[in-house]
Amino acid sequence: MAGFSFAAGILPSGATVTRAAGPYSFTGSNGLTQFGSAANVARFDFDPVTLACRGLLLEPPRTNYIVSDAATIPLAQNIGSTWVANTGVAPDGTTTADRLVNTNANTSHGFVLNASSSRPAGPLTLSAFAQVSGLPRFGLRAYDGAKYFHRGTFDLTTGTVGALGGVGTAAIVSYGSGRYRCSTSGTSAAAVQTYIMEAGTSAWTVQQTSQGDGVSGVYVSGVQLEDGLVATSFIPAPTAPATRPGETLSLNWAPQGVTDGLYSVLYTFADGTMQPVQQQVTGGVSTISPASLNSYTIRSVSILQTPASRTISLGDKAPRSATLVDTGSRSATILT
Incomplete structure (x- = not known):
């Protein structure tokens, strides 16, 4: 063949x-x-x-609408967390993964990311690489101004989706050494500009308070926001949104x-x-x-x-034969 x-x-x-x-x-x-x-x-x-x-x-073609370098990533709002740049190993083997650490408070924890501009209503996927750094769960949320139209919580110890909220899907893929690529996808009915990353305890599901200790968190790298309902390969965007042809x-x-x-x-x-x-x-x-x-x-x-009117013959030493014809008038003579 x-x-x-x-x-x-x-x-x-x-x-x-x-x-x-x-x-x-x-x-x-x-x-x-x-x-x-x-x-x-x-x-x-x-x-x-x-x-x-x-x-x-x-x-x-896809565009990553979120700047992915720790020095310029648009951390628009701190929600009971601190951000420590270049402290963990990223999927490329370099020490460029950042650390999302929960403060010593019983509150919501995370960071709001603002993309370069609002994305219009339609299919969107948010993804990031994550690894345990004291806390076993990682969350991604996308907010369209009225609701979190898709959000997911990921268990970084078992490599599974811990919880899913909103209307959408979530996926987690192992990249070895306890590192996972987590993604949530969904279709929004309104323009979207607010995206949230969170770290949580083993009892944590979706968007809830938890007690932090000021030390534990999650390593994060390769943040990506793209159109479509599947996470494609990571598009490096160190200083500005970037497009993969x-x-x-x-x-x-x-x-x-x-x-x-x-x-x-x-x-x-x-x-x-x-x-x-x-x-x-x-x-x-x-x-x-x-x-x-x-x-x-x-x-x-x-x-x-084979295309119409073309015949392929396959044979061995046996004297029998059979002709197969499909509905498109294609045929193959098989000698058996």
């Missing part, structure tokens, strides 16, 4: 990734976050825990004997799911953008179906 595999962490012959220059990141083969900005560089994402190659990372994947099928026509092409993703996509091969080449895909980490691509 004609196809391309990205499981080895290298771009196979005939595959080309196109992307304009701009900030991007991915998890390298050492399990650490890697950064770059060069155009047309394929990103292969590795599991930060097992170090296995997950596949080719192909993502749509979108990518496209072009595949040259001609050397594999695939002629021009409309094909059903099967995309297999890192999470094991699959998606058949109708693709036109012209001049031997097909091109796809991630907007057409259900997932953004591709393990392999293969031809499922």
Whole structure:
């Protein structure tokens, strides 16, 4: 079967990734976050825990609307907490994670973050990397002026979503060494500008008071606010909001004997799911953008179906045969 595999962490012959220059990141083969900005560089994402190659990372354009460097991150309001910069290890292995510490008071704790500008009504995702620094729970909330339309609390000791409030979803992904990427997603009915990060005790769920000790907290890094209902790879925004350009994947099928026509092409993703996509091969080449895909980490691509009026024969030494014809008048003669 004609196809391309990205499981080895290298771009196979005939595959080309196109992307304009701009900030991007991915998890390298050492399990650490890697950064770059060069155009047309394929990103292969590795599991930060097992170090296995997950596949080719192909993502749509996204903007991180929250400045991510501790020196300039817009901490608009302190809610019973203190912020200590560059005290923990971030996913890239550098000591650039910041520490959110709860004050010695029985009150609400956290920080309000203001994005560069209000985001219009619609789908939004807020995410951050978090790790225990004395407190086991971490919370993210988004407020649209009337309510917290999505909010989540994460257990950083078990790697699970501890509680979920509002209308939305929450996800937590391990990045090894007790570090997790936490995210909440939801669709707001009004413009949104206020976002909150919190640290809490093991009994803490969503938006509640707790007794702090002035010492315990949570390490935080890689804060990101983006449009859409899924957290894409982290976009470094050290001094101002930054945009990761979108990518496209072009595949040259001609050397594999695939002629021009409309094909059903099967995309297999890192999470094991699959998606058949109708693709036109012209001049031997097909091109796809991630907007057409259900997932953004591709393990392999293969031809499922030949175009109309083309026949493929497969055979061994047995004298029997069978012809299969689908509803699109495509046929394959199999000798068995």
